[in-house]
Amino acid sequence: xxxxxxxxADPNARTLAPLDYGLYLTxxxxxxxxxxxxxxxxxxxxxxxxxxxxxxxxxxxxFTLAFLxxxxxxxxxxxxxxxxxLGAAIFSTNFLLYYYASQHVASGLLSVAFSLASVGxxxxxxxxxxxxxxxxxxxxxxxxxxxxxAMFYPELGxxxxxxxxxxxxxxxxxxxxxxxxxxxxxxxxxRRKLPVFASTAWSMVYGASFVTAFALVxxxxxxxxxxxxxxxxxxxxAVVGSFIAFSVYFTLLGxxxxxxxxxxxxxxxxxxxxxxxxxxEPFPLSAxxxxxxxxxxxxxxxxxxxxxxxxxxxxxxx
Numbered sequence: 001x002x003x004x005x006x007x008x009a010d011p012n013a014r015t016l017a018p019l020d021y022g023l024y025l026t027x028x029x030x031x032x033x034x035x036x037x038x039x040x041x042x043x044x045x046x047x048x049x050x051x052x053x054x055x056x057x058x059x060x061x062x063f064t065l066a067f068l069x070x071x072x073x074x075x076x077x078x079x080x081x082x083x084x085x086l087g088a089a090i091f092s093t094n095f096l097l098y099y100y101a102s103q104h105v106a107s108g109l110l111s112v113a114f115s116l117a118s119v120g121x122x123x124x125x126x127x128x129x130x131x132x133x134x135x136x137x138x139x140x141x142x143x144x145x146x147x148x149x150a151m152f153y154p155e156l157g158x159x160x161x162x163x164x165x166x167x168x169x170x171x172x173x174x175x176x177x178x179x180x181x182x183x184x185x186x187x188x189x190x191r192r193k194l195p196v197f198a199s200t201a202w203s204m205v206y207g208a209s210f211v212t213a214f215a216l217v218x219x220x221x222x223x224x225x226x227x228x229x230x231x232x233x234x235x236x237x238a239v240v241g242s243f244i245a246f247s248v249y250f251t252l253l254g255x256x257x258x259x260x261x262x263x264x265x266x267x268x269x270x271x272x273x274x275x276x277x278x279x280x281e282p283f284p285l286s287a288x289x290x291x292x293x294x295x296x297x298x299x300x301x302x303x304x305x306x307x308x309x310x311x312x313x314x315x316x317x318x
Contacts, residue, residue, distance in 0.1 A: 016256060023252040027245060027264050032271025034241040043230055046220040047099050048211050053224065055091060055208040057238035062201035071195035082189040083202035090182030091207020096214060097175035104168025111269040113172035120180035121262035128184050183258045190254040200246050
């Protein structure tokens, strides 16, 4: 009886409900497909400025949802520390670090680095909250990372990390750490019974403010491209890729815990590759970045690689 009570209290231990699977699938599909919209963001507008516009649209929508759900919108300064940290970790620094990482390394390596969040969430959860490390979750996360690396093998096979590559890898790993840190902050905020949607709205405001300060320091021009492709991509990223996606993701985080929610980061590159119909760079965070010279192969290339590699494997018989 005590064990059952403990499992119901621990989101990492309880059995997944149909709603959890629905939230999981929604998160994977929405962010896995975001690379398409991000591809159309490449153009006259600086990436940092596009991020600002994205959250400038998403934050009011999140505030509106929080208000309609009856969530409180005013919080003491002690609670704003969580919002500030979440905005810095996920809604600004995470994006910017991957932006700079993409200028040094190929997108396949960025995908592998980001998928490490599936393991990073477990490690940070153990350190920050004293959560028990589930061996199956660690093994599953490691296998997922290995699978992502295998899918990008045609790109990663000839990769050589020189000084520039090491800088890019370090930036990508720092970006992943920021993402995992944001996950921990979200879990901590939910444990304080802070409402998910109002918390996310305030975090987006802080994140957009940080990116705005960054863009001002760099002397970026705050413009917008009035083309249908750019505006359509911006609308998707703001409404679907931010407002809906983060609502779903943080809700799932509170329901099933950071360890199992981290598996979604393994699935985003899979969805991106499977939907690579234009033969453009599919990694969700790096597709909007300039100097995107690394064009990833379609999933057919990966399948050809598997067929060639295992054509004469012993288990295939004579």
